[in-house]
Amino acid sequence: MAAARRPKGTARRIGAWLRPVPYLLPAVAAIAAIFAYPLARLVRESTQQSYGGITTDVGWSNYQFVLTDSDFITAVTHNLLLLICVPVLIVLSIFFAILLHETARGRWLYTTVLFLPYVLAVPVVSVLFNYLLQLNGGVNTVLRAFGLGVLAQDWLGSETWALPSLMGVIVWKELGFGIMLFYARTLSLPNELWEAARVDGAGWWRMHWHITLPQLRNMIEFYAVVESITMLSWVFAYVYVISSGTGGPGTSTLVTELYVYKNAFGYGTNNLNLASAASAVLFIGTVILMFVNFRVRRVELHA
Amino acid sequence: MIGQAESEKAERRSNRRFGVVVRQALLVSASALALLPLYAMLTAAFKGQNDYLAHPLSLPLPPSGAAFATAITSGFPRWLVNSVLVAGVSVFATMVFAVLAAYAFSRMPFPGRGVTFTLMISLMVVPPIVMLIPLFELMSDLNLVNTYEGVIVIYAGLMLPFSIYLLTSFFNTIPRELLEAGSIDGAGHLRALVSIVLPLALPALVTLGIVNLLWAWNELLIALVLLQDDSKKTLMVGITIFQSHNNLNVPVTMAGLLIATVPVVSLYLGGQRFFVQGLAAGAVKE
Amino acid sequence: MLVSRRQSLRTAAALLLAGVPALEAASTQVARAADKTTLTMWWWGEQEAQGAQGWMNETIRLYEKAHPNIVINAVLQTTNGLVPSFETAAKAHRGPDIQYLWGGINSLAEAWPGYLAPISDYIPASELKHYLNTAEDTYNGKIWSAPWYTQPSFPLLYNKDDFKKAGLDPNNPPRTWDQFMAACAKLKKTGIIPIAGGLQDGFYGGWLFALLGGQNLDNAKQMMDAAIGKADITSSRYSEWWLKLAEMRDKGYWNNDIDSLQLYQAQNLFVQGKAAMTNVAGSDIRKFVKQVGINKVGVMRMPVFGTGKLANTFGSTSQTLAIPVFSQHKQEAARFIMYLHTPERMVAFYRETGSIPADDRFPQSMITLPQQKLIFNWMVKQGGPYLENFIPVELDSDGNFAGTQKLFAGDSASSVISLQASVLNKWHRTAPGEVAAFQNWANKG
Numbered sequence A: 001m002a003a004a005r006r007p008k009g010t011a012r013r014i015g016a017w018l019r020p021v022p023y024l025l026p027a028v029a030a031i032a033a034i035f036a037y038p039l040a041r042l043v044r045e046s047t048q049q050s051y052g053g054i055t056t057d058v059g060w061s062n063y064q065f066v067l068t069d070s071d072f073i074t075a076v077t078h079n080l081l082l083l084i085c086v087p088v089l090i091v092l093s094i095f096f097a098i099l100l101h102e103t104a105r106g107r108w109l110y111t112t113v114l115f116l117p118y119v120l121a122v123p124v125v126s127v128l129f130n131y132l133l134q135l136n137g138g139v140n141t142v143l144r145a146f147g148l149g150v151l152a153q154d155w156l157g158s159e160t161w162a163l164p165s166l167m168g169v170i171v172w173k174e175l176g177f178g179i180m181l182f183y184a185r186t187l188s189l190p191n192e193l194w195e196a197a198r199v200d201g202a203g204w205w206r207m208h209w210h211i212t213l214p215q216l217r218n219m220i221e222f223y224a225v226v227e228s229i230t231m232l233s234w235v236f237a238y239v240y241v242i243s244s245g246t247g248g249p250g251t252s253t254l255v256t257e258l259y260v261y262k263n264a265f266g267y268g269t270n271n272l273n274l275a276s277a278a279s280a281v282l283f284i285g286t287v288i289l290m291f292v293n294f295r296v297r298r299v300e301l302h303a
Numbered sequence B: 001m002i003g004q005a006e007s008e009k010a011e012r013r014s015n016r017r018f019g020v021v022v023r024q025a026l027l028v029s030a031s032a033l034a035l036l037p038l039y040a041m042l043t044a045a046f047k048g049q050n051d052y053l054a055h056p057l058s059l060p061l062p063p064s065g066a067a068f069a070t071a072i073t074s075g076f077p078r079w080l081v082n083s084v085l086v087a088g089v090s091v092f093a094t095m096v097f098a099v100l101a102a103y104a105f106s107r108m109p110f111p112g113r114g115v116t117f118t119l120m121i122s123l124m125v126v127p128p129i130v131m132l133i134p135l136f137e138l139m140s141d142l143n144l145v146n147t148y149e150g151v152i153v154i155y156a157g158l159m160l161p162f163s164i165y166l167l168t169s170f171f172n173t174i175p176r177e178l179l180e181a182g183s184i185d186g187a188g189h190l191r192a193l194v195s196i197v198l199p200l201a202l203p204a205l206v207t208l209g210i211v212n213l214l215w216a217w218n219e220l221l222i223a224l225v226l227l228q229d230d231s232k233k234t235l236m237v238g239i240t241i242f243q244s245h246n247n248l249n250v251p252v253t254m255a256g257l258l259i260a261t262v263p264v265v266s267l268y269l270g271g272q273r274f275f276v277q278g279l280a281a282g283a284v285k286e
Numbered sequence C: 001m002l003v004s005r006r007q008s009l010r011t012a013a014a015l016l017l018a019g020v021p022a023l024e025a026a027s028t029q030v031a032r033a034a035d036k037t038t039l040t041m042w043w044w045g046e047q048e049a050q051g052a053q054g055w056m057n058e059t060i061r062l063y064e065k066a067h068p069n070i071v072i073n074a075v076l077q078t079t080n081g082l083v084p085s086f087e088t089a090a091k092a093h094r095g096p097d098i099q100y101l102w103g104g105i106n107s108l109a110e111a112w113p114g115y116l117a118p119i120s121d122y123i124p125a126s127e128l129k130h131y132l133n134t135a136e137d138t139y140n141g142k143i144w145s146a147p148w149y150t151q152p153s154f155p156l157l158y159n160k161d162d163f164k165k166a167g168l169d170p171n172n173p174p175r176t177w178d179q180f181m182a183a184c185a186k187l188k189k190t191g192i193i194p195i196a197g198g199l200q201d202g203f204y205g206g207w208l209f210a211l212l213g214g215q216n217l218d219n220a221k222q223m224m225d226a227a228i229g230k231a232d233i234t235s236s237r238y239s240e241w242w243l244k245l246a247e248m249r250d251k252g253y254w255n256n257d258i259d260s261l262q263l264y265q266a267q268n269l270f271v272q273g274k275a276a277m278t279n280v281a282g283s284d285i286r287k288f289v290k291q292v293g294i295n296k297v298g299v300m301r302m303p304v305f306g307t308g309k310l311a312n313t314f315g316s317t318s319q320t321l322a323i324p325v326f327s328q329h330k331q332e333a334a335r336f337i338m339y340l341h342t343p344e345r346m347v348a349f350y351r352e353t354g355s356i357p358a359d360d361r362f363p364q365s366m367i368t369l370p371q372q373k374l375i376f377n378w379m380v381k382q383g384g385p386y387l388e389n390f391i392p393v394e395l396d397s398d399g400n401f402a403g404t405q406k407l408f409a410g411d412s413a414s415s416v417i418s419l420q421a422s423v424l425n426k427w428h429r430t431a432p433g434e435v436a437a438f439q440n441w442a443n444k445g
Helices: A004-018 A020-045 A061-068 A072-082 A087-101 A107-119 A122-132 A138-145 A162-187 A194-199 A202-216 A217-235 A236-241 A258-265 A270-295 B004-045 B048-055 B064-072 B076-107 B113-125 B128-141 B148-172 B176-180 B186-200 B202-218 B221-226 B237-247 B250-279 C022-026 C052-066 C083-092 C106-111 C160-165 C177-189 C203-212 C219-230 C237-249 C265-269 C282-292 C330-340 C343-353 C370-381 C395-410 C413-430 C432-444
Strands: A048-051 A054-057 C038-042 C069-077 C098-101 C145-152 C156-161 C193-196 C275-279 C298-300 C316-326 C382-384
Touching: A004 B221, A004 C282, A020 A048, A020 A054, A020 A236, A020 A270, A020 B076, A020 B148, A048 A270, A048 C382, A048 C432, A054 C052, A061 A072, A061 A270, A061 C160, A061 C413, A072 A162, A087 A107, A087 A202, A107 B004, A107 B250, A107 C316, A122 A138, A122 A162, A122 A236, A122 B237, A122 B250, A138 A162, A162 A202, A162 A217, A162 A236, A162 B202, A194 A202, A194 A258, A194 B064, A194 C298, A194 C316, A202 A217, A202 B128, A202 C038, A202 C413, A217 A258, A217 B113, A217 B148, A217 B176, A236 A258, A236 C193, A236 C382, A258 A270, A258 B128, A258 C145, A270 B004, A270 B113, A270 B128, A270 C330, A270 C432, B004 B250, B048 B250, B064 B250, B076 B113, B076 B148, B076 B186, B076 B202, B076 B250, B113 B148, B128 B148, B148 B202, B148 B221, B176 B202, B186 B202, B186 C282, B202 B237, B202 B250, B202 C177, B221 B250, B221 C395, B250 C145, C038 C203, C038 C330, C052 C316, C052 C330, C052 C370, C069 C330, C083 C098, C083 C177, C083 C219, C083 C316, C098 C106, C106 C395, C106 C432, C145 C160, C145 C203, C145 C330, C156 C160, C156 C282, C160 C177, C177 C193, C177 C237, C203 C275, C203 C395, C219 C432, C237 C382, C237 C395, C265 C275, C282 C370, C316 C330, C316 C370, C370 C382, C395 C413, C413 C432
Parallel strands: C038 C069, C038 C098, C193 C275, C316 C382
Antiparallel strands: A048 A054, C098 C316, C145 C316, C156 C275, C156 C298
């Protein structure tokens, strides 16, 4: 009976709307407070210029400056270059996870040690590497002691090596996370998975390429997303401490976060409006990038 | 003539021995690289200033506790408590909110679900520094600067997108059938969440818990800006300031860093087995 | 800015905002009685004048004893936190009652946007006239912050034994640039690093500018003219110093890790005997002399290549204390600042830090350390403006700091010189308010 069914349908639709509300409300409220309101404020202040209590509206000129500022472009380029770390991290962590899985002796010790860097605080790690990477610091001392002095570079002070060194430090620290993720995943896979291949005499590389890797696919995707976000948006502490706040030498380790920071709180600038414009650009730019990325890959919402 | 199978077995055995050697070598090298900075920190912390300047990388023989004596008089205990408080509460809140929200996104179809979800998790990629200025102004207006609550709310807000992303992805892998049992009304959902989904989601929860705790514990910038009151500084802020005051004295700096690192490392060492088991969720072959 | 310490993350929060739920009842702050006046001071200085913290504690104790209704809360700031914390506080109209600021542009950049109350309104002229180096803190006829201790900038320390070994006269250090280059060559031959510097944290770039950048100028105003665009900063008058630095770099007279060491770490090379010369903060000289040996340490002025009047002057500046405009206790704050200049306190400051108070009433006879006597004489008899205080701070950090790093990383002097122009260009485009005030200062003073 059509008449009786319609109210039911409406009720169900309303039900569908209302049911998630108590589940979503806390998270949405927190996110709105922490993201939506500040974004609105950023956008408003980015169109102004304040000095001495006088605020004038300057339209898009802050944006014009930021988007044509060679320093900003350099910073964005550097973040994109940092993305090179992601495939490196994936390959290395899978490799070591498999090694761990196949090793009986000392496995607990190795897993403990290899995950340790991830547990350390970034400022601590960065201070340590700031000492170790000096031209006459720990790393080069060790290299020279092993007769590999020709490999000793000015890791911190050379414009060529500063960014790669930074990448090295980040990889050093983030690797443990990947190793742990993949290692744990391999633990939950049944041994029989590889038995057949081993009996057949399959080579190590072939076996893992065809059997192990497909099993790790979801983990790889997850790890890739997390580390890519890290390279774009979560490297401030690394850069700040290792470069002693300068992004140097020159601007060779400048990243987008440091660009914002220097304009907002840098020695002598305190140009919050300019920093707000840069912030707004980064906020909106990165969210769009991420949004498109997820939509294109059709991140599944339901099983 | 030796049987084909036997010679193949012998070959595999020698291959395996060779493989073992190679594997051990690689793991040892990786471990050495992982430990080098820690070695540097430890040896420096136990040296006197002159000894350090003369031989930065050698073993401290005899070891000296002078650096620790200087370091330990700073506010480390207080900072530690503050960090535990801020990290603990914010992570707990985040987990609860994220579990609820992830369940809704995963199991409750509603109009606009796709867009809302994608938008929320896209926020993961916003650099925290970008939020710093307006957040400070917001907290300033609300009189929440120099309060634990202000920082806790901000931390929770910042951790939520990632948490929702991880949990929703995981909840999606739980087979429909397990949840179909029982009527799907309000109480049914909650019961399903607590009794079916959560236990199955243990590995994800453990991963998320670790990642969030580490993030909140290690977070520096927001804590630095919002908790300047000496009694409320977190450990990260404390050691950063400690470093800047003692940067001439590397052993003291290192001693301070070491003191700051010990809590997390001990926790890690103590709980590592549990973490790995939690992550592996199920068949753990040791 | 005369910094010699490495950076930490900045603190950008106002200190005094409230919010006291039960959660914070556990905070352990000493309870302040309601009828007392609390003065809060944000300061810096222990980092370049070792012992200042102890002296400050004692000073506060004595002052509080003499004035039972005053309580003073002194908070030591980090090098990078000093200015941002203050500016953030100023924008929120809440903050300290006394703010430490480096001199010159560092003080005026806070005065121009209206964050400071002119100190000359609260300290009588008869008193202020004794304070040294108030000229660099003067604008529109008012003095905006009160000099506290002097910062003679920058002596070049040299190891007399190293000089002897290289066949140089330890009592007659080089004065002209050619003599300097010759001396470096001789030192290098003996296998020692002629001069040590650390640029990784940037600040030494500002020091080098202060020592070399104005050698072709006759007064500070000429430097300011370049900043506001009246003169061309890429012209040889203003840029010759970059060429001189490049020359020294190419001849290998600096430590090879100059770009990977921080300022203080490089100074340690001198202390360890690995380098024959290094610049130090004037206020720090006693510490270095003590560490290396009073008979081994010679002091010289930066050798001269330029032909301007400033070439023969020794940079003289004072670090200052200012009163923020939002302070509720300005007169009380001023009284405390004046207390720092009382004879007993000044003598104690010198004794504990080895740093010379910025007051002409300070008895020079107290200065016994020969190295300090020397620099004090230079400061008094041949003192000149400390040039880093007369350029926009942005030019300092983006131009001098980054430029010296790039130069020593191998970039050409000409590329670094054009960097200066582009930094000034950015400053003009993005900080019109400050530019206008700076122009006013340059033109009218």
